[in-house]
Amino acid sequence: MDRRDLRVPAPDLEPEDWFVEQLALLARESGATGTSDLPRSGWRVAVVTALAAAVLTATAWLAGALPGGSPLGDPDPGPSPSPSAPGTPGTTPSPSPTTGGATRPGGPAGPGSGSSPAPPSQSQDDGAGSPQSSGPTSSGGSPGTSVPGSSVPTPSDLPTPSDITPGAGSRTPGGKTTGKPSIGASASASVSASVRGSLRASVGDAGPLG
Amino acid sequence: MTTPTDDLVRRARTGDAEAWRALYRAHAGRLVVWLGTRPTGDAAVSADDVAAEAWLVAARRIAEFDGDDEEFAGWLFGIARRVGLNLHRRSARRGTTPTEAPPETSHHEGPEESRVAIDWARQVLQRLPPRERDVVACTEVVGLDVATTAQALGISAVAVRVARHRGLRRLRDQSDLAGVRPRP
Structure with a gap:
């Protein structure tokens, strides 16, 4: 046990001929089967392609379902005509509705410089109810009313549309551009003072935030 | 010795019997010694059995191997290790009980000193x-x-x-x- 090294000399082993032939045969068969990797890889590629197609289809379906529901539905209600009418008379009724509820209020803002703060408040109203988008759009009509009231332009604009929502139906028949101003004025006049005060208060809060 | 070892592996991959013979001469002795130091877990399985099975598995899978001769040694030893583990698990399922003095210790036909x-x-x-x-x-x-x-x-x-x-x-x-x- 006084060995100085764990090293064990490896014996020289000579393989049997039949064993060598067996190894060579297996190696040849392995090479032959190795070429059959192509079908396997092709099968995998087909599976991956199918999965990718399924994912793309699902994504497209979702993209068509989700956006198609809300935006397309908004334009139909006809809010678009009313908003576009005030800002740019009869220019584009349909485009304004979709984005008009949220951002385009700025479009109406064009007519009145003081109406610039109004858009944000309108967007808030829009968020409350999509069908009431006509309310915000009607705000475009309100600007027309607000113009007369230079003292508090934006607040008055905001209240009138939301309150006028019932009146919006009358507006649409009224035409896109010409009927708006008068209708807006009549609607604002019909709004009760209490409601208007509350709306102004809310707008006043929103104004500073904006 | 004049043939590059990488060429040996390449020829062995094509099924050249002489290449396999050369690879066997180069690695079989070390492989048996190494397996002899490892417990097989089954008295009926010797290091030679595991080594032979490892060579057969290596021949079947040589097409998947992409390396030179040095890497071939490690690859072959890895196959032998896995073969030994499989044999160990198989013997465990059979319930074979190793003896105190496994008969595998007296199997080797090499020099007595080895x-x-x-x-x-x-x-x-x-x-x-x-x-x-x-x-x-x-x-x-x-x-x-x-x-x-x-x-x-x-x-x-x-x-x-x-x-x-x-x-x-x-x-x-x-x-x-x-x-x-x-x-x-």
């Missing part, structure tokens, strides 16, 4: 944990380098160095094996 050396190395390595035993058997008993040992055992080179260091230190700490020293 047989004695393997038995001695096996006794020494039995005192080590499995990981350190495997690493020391590869590096000290068979003489594989760190990279080949890592490939054979399926561990990293760092793990091989750590296990080798710990195993040799553990052997040195034992009084009756104070003379064991690592290979330079």
Whole structure:
């Protein structure tokens, strides 16, 4: 046990001929089967392609379902005509509705410089109810009313549309551009003072935030 | 010897019998010695049996191997290790009970001195944990380098160095094996 090294000399082993032939045969068969990797890889590629197609289809379906529901539905209600009418008379009724509820209020803002703060408040109203988008759009009509009231332009604009929502139906028949101003004025006049005060208060809060 | 070893592997991949014979001569002895230091877990299975099965598996899967001769050694030893593990699990399912003096210790037909050396190395390595035993058997008993040992055992080179260091230190700490020293 006084060995100085764990090293064990490896014996020289000579393989049997039949064993060598067996190894060579297996190696040849392995090479032959190795070429059959192509079908396997092709099968995998087909599976991956199918999965990718399924994912793309699902994504497209979702993209068509989700956006198609809300935006397309908004334009139909006809809010678009009313908003576009005030800002740019009869220019584009349909485009304004979709984005008009949220951002385009700025479009109406064009007519009145003081109406610039109004858009944000309108967007808030829009968020409350999509069908009431006509309310915000009607705000475009309100600007027309607000113009007369230079003292508090934006607040008055905001209240009138939301309150006028019932009146919006009358507006649409009224035409896109010409009927708006008068209708807006009549609607604002019909709004009760209490409601208007509350709306102004809310707008006043929103104004500073904006 | 004039044939490059890489050429041996390439020819063996094409089914050249002479290439397989040369590979066998180059690695079979070390493989049997290394397997002789590892417990098979089954008294009816010898290191030669595991080595032969490993060669057959290597021949079946040579098309999947992409490397030179040095890597072939580690690849072959790794196959032999997995074959041994499979045999061990199979014998465990059969419920075979190893004997105290496995008959596999007297199977080898090589020189008697080699047989004695393997038995001695096996006794020494039995005192080590499995990981350190495997690493020391590869590096000290068979003489594989760190990279080949890592490939054979399926561990990293760092793990091989750590296990080798710990195993040799553990052997040195034992009084009756104070003379064991690592290979330079």
